[in-house]
Amino acid sequence: AQSVTQPDIHITVSEGASLELRCNYSYGATPYLFWYVQSPGQGLQLLLKYFSGDTLVQGIKGFEAEFKRSQSSFNLRKPSVHWSDAAEYFCAVGYTGTASKLTFGTGTRLQVTL
C-alpha cells in the first residue's frame, strides 16, 4: 500500500528566510504527487502537482517542488517566506493512471516569525 511521510510536524522560520518542507512516499510505480495548503478552519488549496516530465514543478504563491525518484521524495521549497505563508501543508500521492484516490501525509505546520 502506498504511504506518505512528512517527517516534520512543526517548522518555524523567520520571514524572508528560505523554506523546505519534506515529503517522502512509498509506492512501487510512478506516483502522482501533490502539495496542498490549509489555513486554520479552511479547506485545502492546491499549491502544485507533479504527473510527469520536468521534475522541478512551479506552483502558486512562489512555491516549487522537486520530484526525486531515487530518494522517493517531493520536497516543497520557497526561497523567501512571507508571514502569510503560515499554515499547514499536506503532501499527497495518487495511483498511476488516476489521482482518484489520494493518500495524504499527516501535515507540517509552518509558523513564521517576524
Add this chain to the structure above:
Amino acid sequence: DGGITQSPKYLFRKEGQNVTLSCEQNLNHDAMYWYRQDPGQGLRLIYYSQIVNDFQKGDIAEGYSVSREKKESFPLTVTSAQKNPTAFYLCASSNPGQVQETQYFGPGTRLLVL
C-alpha cells in the same frame, strides 16, 4: 464562480442523532469524495463516488453513509453508530480520466458533539 460548497460550517450532534453534511459542486466533476480530518492525522477517506448512483467505501466508512443521486451533490450522513464523530469534514471533487486529474476541496464542516 465554479467551486465546491459545504454546509453548514459548524454542526452540533446530540447523542444518538444522525446528522447530514451537505456538499455541492458546480465544476461538472464526475467524482466526489468525503474526508475526515483529525489533528495530527492528516486526511482519511470516508467514501467516494466516481459516477452518479455509485459509491465505494474508503478507509474509515464505518458509522457513515452517503448517497449520489445527482452529479453535483454528495451528502454525508454521520449516523449514531459513529462513536467519535467530532472532526473536520472535507468534501472534494475531481474529473477522472482528465489529463492531470486533480482533487479540489470545499471549505469544510466542523462537527461537534453536544
